[in-house]
Amino acid sequence: MAACGLDFGTSNSTVALPSGEALPIDPTAPSPRLFRSVLFFPEEVKTILAGNAAIEEYLERSDGRFIQSVKGWLPSASFTATQIRNKAYKLEDLVALLLRRIREQAERAAGTTLDEVTLGRPAVFSPDPEADARAETRLLRAAELAGFRSVRFLIEPIAAALAYEATLTRDELVLVADFGAGTSDLTLMRLGPGRGGARDRRADVVASGGVDIGGDRFDAEIMRHKLLRHFGAGSSYHTFDKRMPIPNHILGKLLSWHEMSFIRERATQKLIDHMLHASDNVPAIEALFDLVEENLGYRLFRAIEAAKIRLSTDDATTVDFDEARVQIHEPLTRREFETFAAPLLEGLESCTSELLTRAKVAPDAIDSVFLTGGSSQIPSVRRLFADRFGERRLRTADAFTSVAEGLGRSAGAAS
Ligand SMILES: Nc1ncnc2c1ncn2[C@@H]1O[C@H](COP(=O)(O)OP(=O)(O)OP(=O)(O)O)[C@@H](O)[C@H]1O
Ligand SMILES: [Mg+2]
Structure with a gap:
């Protein structure tokens, strides 16, 4: 075995x-x-x-x-x-x-x-x-x-x-932060050669916590702020005697590709069919129609994720997507991305503060901060910790x- x-x-x-x-x-x-x-x-x-x-x-x-x-x-x-x-x-x-x-x-x-x-x-x-x-x-x-x-x-x-x-060659109090796709997890733990032998390490954990903020949510913010207009956000359509904005319940489902299939419900489909000729932005509704009908959501989110990853090293990029009637070449700067992502960063910040308060540990008492997980490569995530603990204390692998x-x-x- x-x-x-x-x-x-x-x-x-x-x-x-x-x-x-x-x-x-x-x-x-x-x-x-x-x-x-x-x-x-x-x-x-x-x-x-x-x-x-x-x-x-x-x-x-x-x-x-x-x-x-x-x-x-x-x-x-x-x-x-x-x-x-x-x-x-x-x-x-x-x-x-x-x-x-x-x-x-x-x-x-x-x-x-x-x-x-x-x-x-x-x-x-x-x-x-x-x-x-x-x-x-x-x-x-x-x-x-x-x-x-x-x-x-x-x-x-x-x-x-x-x-x-x-x-490690000496004992340390370490804040470990793992930023994944679905969640971010934090643990404050005593580590080092003096402790590594123990089988059960629970006694060395000073505090731990987490929040459901990860890379997927950062992708969703790019969709929300930069791409939804390509699918009709801000447009309206006429019905009988009035104009109506495109419903938010449709746009909300575009924020994650696996929710998109719910747009195929009959009532929503009928509305999209209607908007195809009653909208003041028909090309956007055509793009919405193809996105859903041709199942392009996963591919679109791959393009978004790829752009996000490029922004970890570049100051500016373009989200490129060109399939069926969905044609997107949307410039995106790192600065814009950071503005959209601010609420997520605040979420990570407050989760960290809450953990330190609960542990009754002053930031100065922490010897090092170990950052891991794919989303730790987002520069603003790293900066959050550099600002709080100093670049000198950050560690990565x-x-x-x-x-x-x-x-x-x-x-x-x-x-
Ligand atoms: N260079 C990069 N810059 C920014 N984000 C990145 C980079 N490389 C990968 N990611 C993001 O990291 C996430 C994947 O990281 P990881 O493999 O650590 O997550 P996971 O372990 O699958 O998720 P979880 O731990 O939440 O279950 C994805 O959201 C991906 O877009
Ligand atoms: Mg993980």
Whole structure:
């Protein structure tokens, strides 16, 4: 029986061995150590694709069911099962499909059976304790269904902390902040060679907390502020004797691509058909029509995410998207992006302040601040911490694998 650590992420999953080495679990992906947490059920064929293969096939075909961000549904009581190709899949079945593929790929890469797993979970799945427990129970069930015989959980930022601890030569009080796609997690923890030997590290955690702000929300703000006008925001249409603005309930659904399918409800479809000739901005309604009818939401959000990622290094970029009647070439500066993202940054700031207050720790008492997760690469996120704690105290490592690395190390210490 061999052990591993598995970080099941909202957008990327990773696996590491007790040595901390992250395994190449998706060999055809642009970054083989990252397994995209997505599934694709093509319409006609019986296969189920996962990871990079799912994305490639979905972009080719656009029919069938593409499933993303399942982790985000784990706490939700409203998601019980979904019907795919005439079969009912419970949420844990979908998660299990992913975890099984990940396990099999990890075993191939490691050259051994991996049946003991230390699985990450966010510090808070949900502020509601019942929903939080539901999420963990479902994740446990999914891991068992995926063929793991022994499953233990570790909070993701604690795992990231253990990865950072491996680099320390003296004991420190560390604030670990992990900014993912779905959530941001913070943990204040005592780390160092003097403490690393203990199996149960709960006593070293001074405080932890989290907030449901992650990269997906930053993407949504780009959509809201820069792209909605391409789909009719600000336009109106005539009906009988008056003019009506395009309803907000339609525009609101465009902020995340998986909500877009709800626009296909009959009443909304009828309204869009009407607006196609009654709008004062017909090209925008045509773009809206094609976005929904041709299922372009995922591709559009990829373009948005790519622009956001470019803004982590460039001062200005363009969101480019040119499919069907959706033609977008929208310039976007980093300064604009930061203005849109201000409420999210305030959310991260207040979560940090709240944690320090709860821990009764003055900022000066913190030796270092370890930033990880893909969204830690957003310059304004980093700046938030640089302004508060000083650039000198900030530490980083591989933003995408440190959680898995810590989970792997912890799995090794436990087995
Ligand atoms: N260079 C970059 N600049 C800004 N954002 C980035 C960059 N690279 C990746 N991201 C964002 O990081 C997020 C993915 O990070 P990560 O893999 O840490 O998340 P995750 O572990 O899947 O999510 P979670 O921990 O919330 O479950 C995505 O939202 C992605 O857009
Ligand atoms: Mg993560």
